[in-house]
Amino acid sequence: MMLAGALKQMKVVMGNIYRRIRERSFAAALTLTALLVVGTLAGAAPANAVADPATASISGIVTIDTGGVLSPGADVQVYAVTASHAWVTSVQNDATGHYSLTPLPAGEYKLNSSGWQSGIISEWYQDSPDFAAATVVSVANAQARQGVDAQVTVGGKITGTVTKNVDGVITPVQSAYVTVYSADGEASFSWASVKADGTYSVGSRPSGDYVVYFQTFYSSLANEYSRNAADFTSAQRIAMRVGQTTLGIDAVLETGSTITGTVTSNIDGTAKPLAGVRVSATATSALEYQGEASSGQTDAAGHYSMIGLAAGSYKIRFYNTDSAVVSKWHTDANDFATATAVAVTAHATVPNIDANLQAASSISGTVTQTFGGVAKVARSYVDVYSATSGDYITGGPTAVD
Structure with a gap:
């Protein structure tokens, strides 16, 4: 049950981080009305990639300092990361504190020791608090580098x-x-x-x-x-x-407060209820990457309800996942910054936070990748951002063909 809860929490937290980045953190300004961002989810290696045999290793012993008493660092995970922040491999040490990162390609690495189960403070090699200050550990091809030890501390x-x-x-x-x-x-x-x-x-x-x-x-x-x-x-x-x-x-x-409303669309010139619209409330005081405070989805009649809200001020977003209509913030705003805040008091229901969404335009194209000639990339994702505000507008995967 603990593992299931942990996985659920990480899924929600990472989802919130990803949503925050997509909706509010993109800062590029271009002269186009919208900016297309294409990312490959899974594809072939770059054409100039050269296979490097992974025959090296880094090993050592992790000890834990508990009030001045040193003991083997069991339940500590050791990570190897390249200078460009790319994760290479990780391993959990054994009961004696010993670990071995293998196999590794020749190169330069920064090592991190972490362990929420053991309660230690995460740190980088040679007691560095962050990646930038971490000491680089170099290995040559087929080298077995030993004695890369770490002493970590139990945190508060x-x-x-x-x-x-x-x-x-x-x-x-x-x-x-x-x-x-x-x-x-x-x-x-x-x-x-x-x-x-x-x-x-x-x-x-x-x-x-x-x-x-x-x-x-x-x-x-x-x-x-x-x-x-x-x-x-x-x-x-x-x-x-x-x-x-x-x-x-x-x-x-x-028990928190509730925000309710109705979402309609004018796709054919007549206001009609719009089902399947995702509605979210984000506190105006929310921390970066904290994500939304509550969300809901419209039913067949266009009605939605967002529950569990603390007293405060919120901005409401209406987002239709099928991209048939334009996503909007309350009231008829294009981004978080210009959206109208909704005041919520304790144990109350705030009704009539409605929206009428207009029909959306579309952008289409083909994504290809040069790898031994021109070939389609079947598993890419295309995101559209506003060139003026940087807000995420919509996105979707490319077709298999």
């Missing part, structure tokens, strides 16, 4: 219980996730799924102040930040110290 940890208050009855929340953010909101560091009894534990953090975010997905419960805060700015900062556990960082989630 916070624990608590997540419950829900529904009509005055307090019970554990069994499908929630807890995320730890840096105090400045620049990065999301660690997360954990809540156990069946509502308890959680998040670790692997260096000493510092953090904000804790409690969230559920697709439920009527409103998400909240540490100490019952509705937004990041007002959340209490929680101190974490290396090798120590901060207890009692609890949350009581309550």
